[in-house]
Amino acid sequence: MVQRMTDEDSDLILMSKKGRMEAFRKLVEKYKKPAFFMALGLVGNRDDAYDLSQEAFIRVYRNLSRFNPRHRFFSWFYAILSNLCKNHLRGRQVREEYVRDRQNTADCGHQENAAPGPDILLEQDEASRRLWQEIERLPFEFREIIVLKNFQGLSYKEISAMLDIPMGTVMSRLYHARKKLKDNLQTADGMRAYEV
Amino acid sequence: MKCEEIRPWLMAYLDGEIEQREKSEVEKHLADCESCRREYESFARLKEVTNRMRFADLSDQLWAGYWKGVYRRIERGTGWIFLSIGAIILLAFGAYQFFKELLTDPHVSLVVKVGVSACAFGAIVLLVSIIRERLFLFRTERYREVER
Numbered sequence: 600m601v602q603r604m605t606d607e608d609s610d611l612i613l614m615s616k617k618g619r620m621e622a623f624r625k626l627v628e629k630y631k632k633p634a635f636f637m638a639l640g641l642v643g644n645r646d647d648a649y650d651l652s653q654e655a656f657i658r659v660y661r662n663l664s665r666f667n668p669r670h671r672f673f674s675w676f677y678a679i680l681s682n683l684c685k686n687h688l689r690g691r692q693v694r695e696e697y698v699r700d701r702q703n704t705a706d707c708g709h710q711e712n713a714a715p716g717p718d719i720l721l722e723q724d725e726a727s728r729r730l731w732q733e734i735e736r737l738p739f740e741f742r743e744i745i746v747l748k749n750f751q752g753l754s755y756k757e758i759s760a761m762l763d764i765p766m767g768t769v770m771s772r773l774y775h776a777r778k779k780l781k782d783n784l785q786t787a788d789g790m791r792a793y794e795v
Numbered sequence: 796m797k798c799e800e801i802r803p804w805l806m807a808y809l810d811g812e813i814e815q816r817e818k819s820e821v822e823k824h825l826a827d828c829e830s831c832r833r834e835y836e837s838f839a840r841l842k843e844v845t846n847r848m849r850f851a852d853l854s855d856q857l858w859a860g861y862w863k864g865v866y867r868r869i870e871r872g873t874g875w876i877f878l879s880i881g882a883i884i885l886l887a888f889g890a891y892q893f894f895k896e897l898l899t900d901p902h903v904s905l906v907v908k909v910g911v912s913a914c915a916f917g918a919i920v921l922l923v924s925i926i927r928e929r930l931f932l933f934r935t936e937r938y939r940e941v942e943r
Binding site for chain 2: 635636640653661719721722726745748755767777
């Protein structure tokens with residue numbers, strides 16, 4: 600669960616702006632876990648998630664002067680992290696397409712994933728692995744909202760603030776994301792347990 | 796409410812994020828509409844499975860080294876900035892001295908002076924063009940750091 604913005608955060612940001620690295624370290628220590636797990640949900644690879652979440656903190660440090668204290672720190676941080684992950688996934692997709700073109704693969708529907716997702720899960724049963732594979736195939740916006748709701752356990756209000764979208768949009772996006780996931784699972788082989 | 800209107804509210808009902816008034820409407824609709832009831836049940840089964848899924852945690856060693864990684868990269872970034880500034884100052888000064896001596900040296904032929912000056916002018920034009928392009932991209936880049 601993402602911690603709420605506190606007076607302590609405001610003080611830490613203020614001190615970090617003045618160049619106090621110890622204050623910034625405390626901020627990083629406080630938010631490193633939610634940052635890493637959110638990145639992990641978005642990119643599906645531990646090494647990349649570790650690297651991207653660190654990069655997001657570095658960009659935050661370089662742009663501290665642009666932070667508006669009226670907003671929550673983590674919402675601002677998440678916008679930076681989310682964009683980094685989006686760019687990373689786009690780059691990965693381009694690389695995968697390039698490799699596919701070179702290999703001249705006949706099976707165009709097969710997705711060669713450079714980052715094997717299921718090993719990031721605690722439970723290694725077939726159902727969880729299959730579900731995670733389908734989550735990874737969702738469009739970014741759908742995957743993002745499922746990660747925030749189901750894996751991070753954020754409330755609708757928190758998601759609304761985090762993504763800067765109205766509550767109604769949170770509900771409808773979540774509906775379409777879950778529906779697409781459900782439909783994909785129904786059409787996938789070996790998913791009798793989730794047939795609905 | 797119609798089925799299309801009720802669907803987003805099914806999510807709020809499922810996640811326990813619904814107010815009493817909407818909750819009553821959703822329950823009434825589910826009691827009357829078999830199609831929505833079946834859909835709701837399938838969402839409930841899906842939620843049950845996704846709720847069981849958890850990401851595996853990193854080792855304590857990796858967590859312990861997290862801040863050091865961030866700090867090192869900030870430090871190196873700062874180092875590169877100062878190194879670049881210093882190099883630019885030295886290069887600019889060196890170029891100025893070189894051209895000053897070259898253009899005032901009576902032993903260097905006019906052809907060489909014109910050639911070197913043309914090269915220098917071309918390099919400056921290219922540099923300005925690249926900087927201008929970079930500035931334009933920076934202003935219009937969709938995915939640069941977001942400010943809220």
